[in-house]
Amino acid sequence: MTPSPSFAFLASPRPDAKAAKARLEARYGHVPLPEADIIIALGGDGMMLDALHAAMRSGAKVYGMNFGSVGFLMNEFREDDLPDRLANAEHARLHPLRATGEDVYGHPFQALAINEVSLLRGTRQTAKITIKIDGRPRMSELQADGVMVATPAGSTAYNLSAHGPILPLDSKVLALTPISAFRPRRWRGALLPHTAKVGFEIVEPRLRPVHAVADNQEFREVAWVDVVEADDVTLTTLFDPGRDLAERILAEQFES
Template sequence: MTTPQRYDRIAFVASSGAEAQQALTQLTQAYGNHDPDHADVVVALGGDGLMLQTLHRQMRSGKPIYGMHRGTVGFLMNEFRTLDLHGRLAAARETLINPLLMRATDVHGGVHLHHAINEVFLFRQTHQMARLRILIDERERMAELAADGVLVATPAGSTAYNLSAQGPILPINAPLLALTPISAFRPRRWRGALLPNTAFVVIEVLEGEKRPVAAVADHDEARDIRRVEVISDKTISMRMLFDPGHSLEERILSEQFGY
């Protein structure tokens, strides 16, 4: 039998909301609060926005992240309770996720490198729709997409912007990425594609001077983009902890049945 992992030194981080700050006070009094650099686990108190910020900050630390819902949207969070946190952490199940790496080149030749946990998306900067060319593994798959934009989503991010754009929900362990158009005009009936998570995705902006396009990796934005390259970065694995029965896999499965 596997010995449960012990997380004695806990670092708490919290959003600025009143609920999160109150929870931070309660939990700090009960369990102490270690510096994240010397903690065994980081516990994030807030919503999904805080979880994404925490994952970005801890991206290369290898520390497990456990979220408790004290914010608005809590898809990535566990239920908030103050009792027996050490026991909950020991019983939690671990999910590994890999971020996307975006390499965006702007019209001036500048290169912007950013990681994304949810998605990389391109979006028009003006009233005019974007014209985009899509290549997968160096093979042209779409000569021209006329749309507001397009996005590449991870399984963890498939229930975020991707779902709002009518993209598919992906099981967290599926070796897939979702390529989803945003308000496609031509081809009007194209709903996107499922790609292996080994795919090298290239999106080129056509008529970039006339129809400028921005590229965003989660919250990092680059403007006036000419070309975007996206890959799943297998050199980074982030560890997320979920209570038994409330794992990210279960949440994604539940979303597909509308509850």
């Protein structure tokens, strides 16, 4: 007989999510996060991202139940029949982005991002950024509030609000999307193969500081950032039948 999976529950600070966490733990049992087979995230999409980052360390699958406002990555909250829902859930496998870079003081950094890696101007001055794809210069100077690389899973988040394209989950492409581009004025970004290495070099990084953000991690005053898909890291999310992530990404393209 296959043993029942073990659960770890994570909840957002909302009182209703915290109360639900206590009830679910009492009903279904719980283990410390590193020992869990499945992480149950209770909150909104931000809580789901926190759970997925925890799963990078533990290898657990992640199932979210919505207590947020949008809950694009979440399932409907119900207390009943949780083991059956998980046993019948559909799986979506994701690869995050790996950002590697250095700040203007020579300090290196690295981070993983499930949604996007963004470069954002740090002052009132427009950022100036050189863009390379696979080591080849493609844009000598983008003048903008910033620029981002988004995954298919993250294409409906910040990328969409910046007028970037929605990407099907199995599309094997990344979205390169400018944020309020000033020059080239009509540049709307690019679709890149998921194997592409995107290189950003900041023009006048001390005069025009730029900060890099990988999901919820921020690195200030960067000099350069390289972004690639981390194909050595696989995350598994669970969705109720008919509510899988690929279907929601497709449906989002027909929303008014």
